[in-house]
Amino acid sequence: MTLRTQPVTPRLPEYRQVKQLYYRAFPKYEQESWRRLMFKRLFWRADFIAFYDEQQLVGFTYLVHHHGIHYLLYLAVNDQVRSQGYGSRILQTTRQRYPGETIVLDIEQLDPAAANNQQRQRRLSFYRSNGFELTDRLTPTADVTYQMLSNTSEVDHRKVDDMFAWFNGRTFGK
Template structure:
């Protein structure tokens, strides 16, 4: 059964729950400014969606549309409902919403010396079970190296770099 989808807006009944889940699910160095995400989601290049199962808030996704693919910038499942299949259901729903193009996302690169390496490996296995492939593309940031995964085996790595031009703070405001 499909999940119900609502755009994340101030008027959303679970707006505060979405924001709190975002803050719990992602470390501060990975988060984007909330107000920037809300602003950018008003444009057709991004979808900020809350997912519901029979009126129960189960999670959210933030997807940027660019260069022939859909970049899942954030996806989180309600902490009280994890390991119940909701992450897979959200991904299945995203694949239905965007059937012809690849879904792309990044995860922390597995690293045996990382404290959370077990979590990183579980996350990689989860996405592989849900039809994602590891690509050769890596994103290097100050505190972390991320691996890019996609639902198509081959993606244009240069286009992955360009997806963030529109979203980036503050210059992304001018790129539409």
């Protein structure tokens, strides 16, 4: 059964639930400002989508778009329904929304010394089981190094860089 979707706006009845889930689901160092996310979704280059199974909020995604590449910045499943297949269903619905197009995302790079390495391995297994594969793109930050996954074998990294430039308020490359 397909999940029902709704854009996340302040008028969404579950708006506060989505916001609370966002703050619970992601560590502070991965969180963008909520105001910024809400502002950027006003443009055609970002979608903030809530997912429902009938009337139950099961999760959300936040995607940034640039010329056929869709960066999955956030995917969260409602804590009350985790481990029931909703993450896979959300990804399936997202892939159906952009057939034949590239969807990329970042996960924390596997690191045997990391306290959460088992969680990182489970996350990689989850995405692999949903058709995503590791790329060679690494993004080191002060807190962690991320590795990009994609649902296609080829990724135009220049488009990815331009997408991040837009999202971060910088100008595009030439």
